[in-house]
Amino acid sequence: MEFKPRNYTAERAAHALPRVCADNHPLSVSPSPHRQVDVVDHGNSDFFDPLRGLADNATVSEVQDLESTFSEASTQLPTKEWISFKRFLMQRFPASKMVSISSMSHVLMKGVKTYEKSSTSTHLEELDDPEKYSEDGVKVITRQEYVSRLHELKDEINRAWRANDRVTSLKLSIKVARLLMDTSVLHFYPTLFVLAMDIMDMVGDMVWERIKWKAEFAEDGTRICSLPENFQASDICYDAKETCNNWFCKIGSIRELLPRIYLELAILPCWRFLVDQPEDNLQRLVMMTRGLADPLASAYCRLFIAHCAQKLPSCDIGYLVKCVNDINILLMRIVSAKETTHRNSTDNKRLLFALIEPTIEYIMKCIFKDASERQVDNVLVDLGLGRNQVDLFGSLPCVSIVLHQLLKELPAEIVTSNAVEILHIIERSNDYSFDQCLNYRLLGFRLSERRSQMDIIHVAVDKVIQVVSQNNRLGEYLKVVDAYVDIVLQNQMDNHLNTILGGISNRACNKVVTEDELASLQTILVKLLTHFKCLEDVLALNHFLEILDIMYGSSRSIVNMHVLNMVTRNSYIRDPTTIQMLFEISQALHDDLDFVNVKDDDNHPAHLISRFVRMVDYGTEMERHLTFLVECRGAFGSLNELKETLVHSSNCLAIKTLKDAKKHLSFVKSCMAFSEVTLPSISAPIKQLNLYLETAEVALLCGLVSHSDGLLDSGISCLLSLDFADGSRTLADIEGILSAIQKLCSLLVMVPGNPEKGVTYSPNNILSLVNSKSWMTPGIRTRILCTILTLTATLSQNKLPYHVDNREIFGNDLLFFGDSSYLHELVSLSKSVLQSLVDAIEKEPSRAARGSMALEACNCIASSFVLSHGISPICSKLIETAKLCLSASDKYLQSTIKFLDKNLPNPMVAPSIAV
């Protein structure tokens, strides 16, 4: 058995690809424009993007599905918006489980068992509100029963209609609408409204369809005409008009106001069959709604007006403005009403405002949805807030909650150009319907939406800061200030920034900061951190650190993480005081680690801390750096990721010292010692193994052979101790181990052999590992064995392919040149490896895998050994195995056979190639 002599320099020259200079950098910006056209060619109708095509179809059919459930009349309204609004309404006010209903809603009673209130509870409630419960027959049903009863009613109406019993349908619909008169259900009212609305919409659609049918078809079912989308009242035949008129007459005869309005609204589009200006009726309905004194009922009725009006083809928004004005007057009446004695009623009013708020919100949305600028001006004037009518500000106050919704929907350019006027209005509307400071806050957010004239912004911000400075409550102060931080930062209003930070610190000291306040503080500090480019600028701000110190808990951790993230993003951290501060921040973060539950891996605190440690650079003060690493190890002992960073950093430090000068050998030794001490505590075995190898390489490079030997030993023993429980090993783990072993073998090429333990001490250890571990698959085993084989062959060469970059370390080629016992040792190792290799291949169950493994082994053997009598039979046996497993035309098989041929002195396998 004889190793094949190799001339690595010559081989490299022969096998290296010829290199040619390129004209362009392959990653530079492509100068050819036509390529881009190919990519961005969306307009080409021939081009069929299968994904896009499908998506288009899907949305179309979805929309059709949706539309088909609604009648033609309602297709024009933004259905999806309404649906989502309805869902929002029902979810926002979850009703209590029980709903008390007044005796008049006997329509609900059918088939629903009711619970008579126990006398004690009734009595208690009577004490609270003697009026409400004085009537007999207050019944309580569960919310679920109420809802299901309404669904039943809907079905009943539908069924009656299909059975041509339209009178019953109408009667039931009136009963449903009547339910909306009872606002004592409070929380349940929005849900009730939504359910009743569904029924109203359904009835409206059915009536519309019926009259349209009458207009288009004769009584015997023949089509007379087909109505265009924009038909006129004159297109409608007498009969259809009569039917339509009849409906309005029937509805007009309903005694109660509220159901009468609701039902007329439901069939509002039907006015189009009778008159060409159905909008006039809308105006009247808006006026009629004024007759509903109950604020809740009337607000929701106006919401329904806004909804139904969208079914008309075109409509002025004036009626909506009138709605808002009426709501405003109504709320003003509540706000200015004499305070009743007990607190309970104020709470009730607050609840009332909360329940009414969505209606204002929706109507405002409708007003500004597609209003032109001129229209917006008119709206403002109509609402009494026009900019040309300065004297109106005093006379027509706006209820805070209405103002809030208005401010929310106003176009951004109107907000920015009228900022000062709006501030005046906010100042004037200070009532308990809505927190005034939230309006200041909203204005701030609206102003930061777009850049506006400097002078206006300056005046506005000056004013706001002045106003808010008079507020001594931290929470409110923060809410307002938070909204203006962006503007202040963008416009470099440094004095205001100082005032704000000073204001926060004044109000927060000597006080326990609440959760809400913490959240505001957090957003303000994060805004500061994202605005400034470097941490030094932030730290230079007055009170920043003070404020940071006030904070605690998860908010504090989040700000800390932002600080770390900002600092580690760009450059190394060199300033010792900054490092010290960041170290403290990291410590705080580390202590709070349990509180922080961040899913994002990239911003995980552990990750941020180790990134910070990695970015620290003490420059020439390396000893200080190492001390810092030691401190870190002490402080962040529980972070696994950080330990890896520490080892990396200390290795780096060693290399840096090495480059600097040689006199620091003792320092290098302490770096190595640090790494050696840190390494065993790393829990992930593969990472640990790789770090052992890295450190061993560094030690070798520094000339510390004994350290290197020790580290390699530890690496191998860490491999040996590695034992996977069944099923716990993944493919990636196995691949990781394989590549680590391959890396280890290539490292062993440089490591001087230890004459005491024997030169093949380490490879032998690997071999025994391969043979002893049950989790090794035959495939992995084969590849490791091939690697060992290649290693022994390399070590046998007179000149090694590479050496340690340190002149004091000699390679094995110099240490054992011409030593026959050395060579003998290598050969005996090779023999046992060869045997194991052949065994391993035979154990592979999969044929295809076995074939390629055999070929791999064969290639390895042929390039390591001279194909003498001892070796050739093994090769030919492997080739036979491969032939059995693979097809004859397999390229790998053919090239392997060719390779063997070239290396054979006599073509012993040649005849069999003929296949």
Added chain:
Amino acid sequence: MSIELKLSRANRIYRPSETLEGKIVVKSASSISHYGIRLTVSGSVSLQVRGGSAGVIESFYGVVKPISILNKSIQVRPSGKIGSGTTEILFSMILRQPGEDNLERFYETFHGANISIQVTICLEKNLLICLCVQRTIDIMRGYLHKALSTTMEFIVESDKADLLERPVSPEMVIFYITQDTQRHPLLHELKSGGFRVAGKMSSQCSLSDPITGELTVEASAVPICSIDIHLLRIESVLLGEKIVTETSLIQTTQIADGDVCRNMTLPIYVILPRLLSCPTILAGPFSIEFKVSIVVSFHSELSKIHSKSDPTTPSIWMALETLPLELVRTR
């Protein structure tokens, strides 16, 4: 076998100058012979006194002789045979020949308070008016069989030519309701606290249009419970030398529910009930007139106790104003 009448119009509304058209549908299992098919249209005003305001004596004379306004008869088919199965016979007749001078005015169809003419004469003391045009067809058949007949009502509305032009700007009546305008006793707190509701309303109204107007609560110390518009009908019949009058509430329309905001204008918009209203008639032996009353009810513990009381009689927690209303048929 059955006979059925079908008119050309589904709503069965005809004007006197128009041609009444339709068909007679005869369904029979076997063929029948008959002595002729005759169609009779008759219209009359029936006045009736029923219980209530009239005395016991009057009730015996309660049935006032009906006033005939139309009686016409035509022969659709002379005697002959009708085959088995379904036979449709078309007919048409003119209700009033142009130039034909009717003795009586052609009144519109109208059904008063209670159309069920269950003749329990002795007990009925009040009166009832029924203007009703009926058309009967009789199919005379052989003497062994009795005559088959069916009756159907149709609705007569005034001729367009006879109608007034639609009032261009309907006259508005201005009204005030305060504690001082009330002729009935009021709750003490209403008297002392005071209230003022002002508004205006049309005094003449086309039957096809709603009653319009507006109303504003200018002040009220006591919270308002509801504001309703009552539509009242006054039927009068000349009985001997006495005029017997009955007022009935034919529709209530709420225009304010709860204590509405002060100084906010509320619209009055009342659609007239089709079957219960007709043009105002002032004829010799009878008259039909309408009134509107605006009723403001205030919150009061008493109103809850007497919740079932008659809405037309003023209670002490209510204030009201009654205005006359002339109803006309317009083109």
